[in-house]
Amino acid sequence: MSLIHKIGLTLIKGVGHVHAKNLLDHFGSAEAIFKAKGSQLMEVNGIGPVISGLILSNNALKEAEKQLVFIRKHKVKVLFYTDISYPQRLKYCHDAPVLLYYKGNVDLNHPRIISVVGTRNATTYGRMLCQQLTEALLPYGVVIISGLAYGIDVTIHKESLHLNIPTIGVMAHGLDRIYPPSHKPIAQKMLLNGGLLTEFIPGTIPDKENFPKRNRIIAGLADAIVVVEAAGKGGALITADIANSYDRDVFAFPGRINDPCSEGCNFLIKTHRAGLINHAKDLIYYLGWDDKLPDQSGLQSKLALNLSEEEQKLIGLLDNVTLSLDKLVLGSGFSQGKLAMLLLNLEIHGIVTALPGKVYKLN
Template identity: 35%
Template sequence: MHDPEPDAALASWLRLDQTPGLGPLTARRLLSAFGLPQHIFSATPPALLAHAPAQVVQALKAPPSDATQALVERTLEWASVPGNQVLTLADAAYPPALLNIPDPPLLLYVKGQAALLARHALAVVGSRNATLQGRAHAEAFSAALSAAGLTIISGLALGIDASAHQGGLRGIGSTVAVIGTGADKVYPARNHALAHRIAEEGCIISEYPLGTPPVPHNFPRRNRIISGLARGVLVIEAAAQSGSLITARMAADQGRDVFAIPGSIHSPLSKGCHLLIRQGAKLVDDAQDILDELNIVGGIAQRPCPPPSAQDASAVLDAMGHDPVHPDTLAQRCGFDMPFVQAELLALELDNRIETLPGGMVRRLAAT
């Protein structure tokens, strides 16, 4: 039996995500203005028109379609199964690393060990048509990095991705698969056994609603999540024009490190890596090169908690990200006690660095 209050809150997020004509930028504007989906749906049309086009406002004020209602009910049922959950931007468990990318997903459908999403991580990507040597590199590097405590992020594709996941599962860091379909589907089918193992021992996530088929344009878009979750991206075997290079460019734009393994000058699958190295990616030929670059010594089992001396306004702002958040959620993200968080929020508001929204949510102001 579902707890009705969490179900109602999640249903509002799901309905918002399915609103016809509502794109991610407009959704974020509305959330910034009103705080939570429930407040958006209860707002008056004139208030909504200040932040969204008329056709979107009309869709927001209309009752949900039968298809949307059926999807909401199906998703609530899916999320009630142990190991499944849907994280929203307002959830304390939403991956901290995604909070500061330009376009974090409103929702994340999670299957497996969600705690991995808050761990230090490295993305490993490359060609679907990888050579035997390339797949061996992917598994060996990923196993060594996972043994040091880094969670391996990849996209569950054939080739380098699959080998990276297999290597990640060999260490304490485990692995996270970011997929381009609904979380209830496995693509490609050849990775079904691997996906089942990742769901048991690692984590599978998607920003797409349940039932979403493998639509080609969804895969490049999910790459920003692969890079966004990670401290850096390692590219192993990539052609000059490939999705791996898109991921690497997104990583650079997000301020992440980019690493590449060089190869033969005669191999088409080396051209992408060589291009990245010429553009400033760090050449690596051993997993220790990456650990040294990331200043990882002796392994890292989990994201360290801030020391007491770091309990200041900057730490609270960093945990806040750029989206509305409730103080209770902030306290959980920071690991600070609520009186401290409330005191810091008051100081930040008096300093015009944050503002309070309806429902007690707080939001960082653009100038900060």
């Protein structure tokens, strides 16, 4: 599929992520969309004469050619919605970006990814929690994601770099700049073990409305989101709400009841929008990352039971590993509804155990 057409699709004014995905489902490629006639375009759900006219009369491909110059010069990876390299956790979020721009050396489909968010006004307590969190996660082979902002974001990036944990910053602007500028040295180090990711084309400035859009990517990329410190309002709580809407696990460290920087965390816990964790070990337990492998002695007897081919396939996927629901969907090719029924039957037979964090293992 032509890269120019992929980029061009995202540059057509009036064609957002939902329309773009509907068009891709119908035509199969971005190039085919640009070649389609008006009558063909209007066969697509949600595409009327106005949007069809915008697609037919746009100047997006010329703009895409300009972007391609920057992309090639700076060796930017373009991750399109239909590409295998596109982050699969994010792909199943209803408002996932059609295209991402990435500079880095870490797989965005890494088996274990945690997003960490928090206030821009981090306290000594918050910085201590970031240090303890990274130290505890070090043996578990995780990738840590945040937003490269002031406060908790940059603290978790720094602590990750200090321990050589891969860390990725999701930005609210193009890859041609770093915001805030004072974090440029940190960002350059992150490119050596981690990366920088954005949905915004080069030249996009960090406008206020871009940050909530950025937050949905932080939420969608991870297995779980950890809120370290958060005020009563702000980006961290927005990210937590988005993560809940994606059916992601959200955890928060509690704080003193009169501390403004803990007000948001305490609220999330009190309203059951986040699980309470006192230590990173709690997070590891809830996600089933204790690395205890299931006993293999009974695997063959499990397979010998009167189980369907689909159930045996799931048992094979869970052989020697614990897997999240999302990874089982990807590995099996089953819909979430069908997968839930199969897992329930295996649980009833005592073959599979559901761990906290929507993670499954063989008994």
